[in-house]
Amino acid sequence: MRKIFEVIGAIVTVILGLVVAIPVLLAVIGVAVPAILIFVAAIFLIVLLALAICGVVALMTFWRMRYQLKHGGGVDFVFNGKRYHVETISKRHPNNRRDVTDDV
Incomplete structure (x- = not known):
């Protein structure tokens, strides 16, 4: 009889733990996923800006070379x-x- 009450107590404890843990996990995931996505988007934005700056420098360099060649x-x-x-x-x-x- 004692074993049955221990099993029932364990099941009730797990259910109550899940009732408390599921909303907490959903809140953490709900906050964490957008934060992670924002972080990844910020990294991609920085990489994109660096590539854009490198592209502008390359275009200016090639334009300057062409200008020099064109004018003798x-x-x-x-x-x-x-x-x-x-x-x-x-x-x-x-x-x-x-x-x-x-x-x-």
């Missing part, structure tokens, strides 16, 4: 450890560029 100036750049000089008027070198790494 050459463009110097480094690729794979070698310095190159690009000119649109030079036809002696392939792709209008030459390696100027060893030039003084």
